Amino acid sequence: EYSLSVGFDLSSTVTALRLLDVSDQDNAPQDVAFNSDGTVIFVLGKQNASIYSWSLSTAYDLSGVHKTNDLIATTAIGANPRALKFNPDGTKMFILKGTSRLVEEYALSTAYDPATKSSSTNYSVSDSGAWLQGMGFSSNGTKMFIVSNDDDDIHEYNLSTGFDVSTASYVGNYEVNTPGASMDISAMAFNSDGSKMFHGDFQQNDIEEYTLSCYYGVVSCMDPTSDKDDVASVEAQTESAKKLIQHTTYPILNRMEWLRRNTDNGNLTNQNIKFQFSNEILSSLSNLIPAYLNKEATTSELKELETIRDQRKKLISENAELEAQNEKLKLLAKQKLLAKQKEQENKANNWSFWSEGTVSFGRIG
Numbered sequence: 001e002y003s004l005s006v007g008f009d010l011s012s013t014v015t016a017l018r019l020l021d022v023s024d025q026d027n028a029p030q031d032v033a034f035n036s037d038g039t040v041i042f043v044l045g046k047q048n049a050s051i052y053s054w055s056l057s058t059a060y061d062l063s064g065v066h067k068t069n070d071l072i073a074t075t076a077i078g079a080n081p082r083a084l085k086f087n088p089d090g091t092k093m094f095i096l097k098g099t100s101r102l103v104e105e106y107a108l109s110t111a112y113d114p115a116t117k118s119s120s121t122n123y124s125v126s127d128s129g130a131w132l133q134g135m136g137f138s139s140n141g142t143k144m145f146i147v148s149n150d151d152d153d154i155h156e157y158n159l160s161t162g163f164d165v166s167t168a169s170y171v172g173n174y175e176v177n178t179p180g181a182s183m184d185i186s187a188m189a190f191n192s193d194g195s196k197m198f199h200g201d202f203q204q205n206d207i208e209e210y211t212l213s214c215y216y217g218v219v220s221c222m223d224p225t226s227d228k229d230d231v232a233s234v235e236a237q238t239e240s241a242k243k244l245i246q247h248t249t250y251p252i253l254n255r256m257e258w259l260r261r262n263t264d265n266g267n268l269t270n271q272n273i274k275f276q277f278s279n280e281i282l283s284s285l286s287n288l289i290p291a292y293l294n295k296e297a298t299t300s301e302l303k304e305l306e307t308i309r310d311q312r313k314k315l316i317s318e319n320a321e322l323e324a325q326n327e328k329l330k331l332l333a334k335q336k337l338l339a340k341q342k343e344q345e346n347k348a349n350n351w352s353f354w355s356e357g358t359v360s361f362g363r364i365g
Contacts, residue, residue: 001062008191010198010209018062025052025067025074031084031134031187034060035112040072041065042114044084044095051075051084051114075114078104083135083147083187086112087163093117094165096135096146101126103135103144105165123165128155128173134187137163138194138216140229144168145188145218147199152176152183154199156219172219176208190216 001019006012022029026045033042038059043052053072054065083096090111095104103125106117125132129148136145141162146155153173160167176185176199184203190196194215199208214221 008196010207020054020062020065021067022052025071026050030082033084033086035086035090036088040112042084042112044077044081046081049077049079049081051077053114073113073115075117077114082133085135085137087137087141088139092163094135094137094163095120096125096132098132101128101130101132103146103165103168105163121166123168125155125157127170129153133185134199136188136190138190138222139192143216143222147185147188148173149184149186152185154185154188154197154218174218 001017003015003017004010004012005014020041022043022045026043026047028046029043030046031044033044034040035042039056041054041056041062043054045052052074054067054070055072056062056070057064077095078097080098080100081095082098083094085094086092087094091108093106093108093114095106096102097104101124103123104120105123106114106120108114109116109118125146128146129151131148131150132146133149134147136147137143141164142159144157144159144165146157147153148155153175155173156171157168158171159165160169176183182203183201185208186200186202188197188199190198195212197210197212197218200206201208212218216222
């Protein structure tokens with residue numbers, strides 16, 4: 001077990017921490033895998049053609065693991081196994097057979113329990129070279145990779161159905177070539193998003209790291225429409241943008257349409273709000289004041305307005321109830337005036353705010 005100061009970066013500080021001695025079980029371990037939460041480690045052994053599993057008290061941590069006491073199970077897997085992989089939920093297990101050049105797919109009735117495997121579905125990878133040593137999958141299982149040790153190639157397959165080897169088709173190969181170095185490439189892996197690839201080399205006794213130009217793009221890039229989650233994410237963002245545009249533009253377009261319909265109407269200052277007053281004087285004022293402000297009132301209307309104003313002053317001094325109503329009217333008028341001034345400052349053409357309603361004043365009972 002090693003720690004990396006930077007995740008998935010072999011150029012960072014790599015520190016050897018601890019080891020688990022499996023020699024009592026198998027002298028030729030080939031591959032390592034974990035369950036989904038890292039509390040079980042699986043080791044594939046070629047000598048006895050078995051899978052060995054140990055429980056980990058701390059996820060992905062070999063400290064305190066006893067090679068005998070913490071051994072959970074041993075499951076026979078057949079001759080010459082070279083690589084072990086699970087699908088993300090552990091309901092499928094894949095074994096690469098070196099000499100027969102087969103990928104064996106097993107359904108597991110209990111997740112991450114090799115002992116519950118069903119009969120296998122086999123897929124021949126004979127076009128991947130003569131001596132197969134490693135295997136990998138993309139995160140969604142639509143790409144499968146086979147490491148060929150005899151020619152130091154990594155072969156790529158497309159799977160039309162994720163983690164279903166019966167739907168595999170050969171794509172091509174990537175030739176691993178390090179100038180001046182004799183190589184024997186083996187097991188392979190990817191980082192969490194498929195932007196980096198790693199493989200072992202037991203001739204050089206090291207691990208090689210590659211940065212890929214696209215996710216899992218060893219030979220070819222993945223079709224983005226093949227991932228349903230990616231497609232759903234794009235569609236959701238597109239629909240969200242469309243809704244935002246609609247919610248932003250529809251009120252403006254509707255307001256512009258309303259203005260076009262009323263282009264010959266000069267009295268558009270009351271914002272479509274009707275003021276109703278039970279008091280006849282206030283009712284008259286509510287009709288005359290807009291005309292006065294718009295300078296459309298006739299001489300007789302202005303005279304009537306002056307008369308009503310005098311009457312209003314007299315009534316205010318004599319009637320406390322009317323005075324209270326007047327205060328409410330002044331407050332409303334002030335709020336309306338401030339709103340109008342602010343609106344004029346922000347929008348010189350006075351068209352961006354549209355409201356409708358009815359406000360009534362009067363005593364009930």
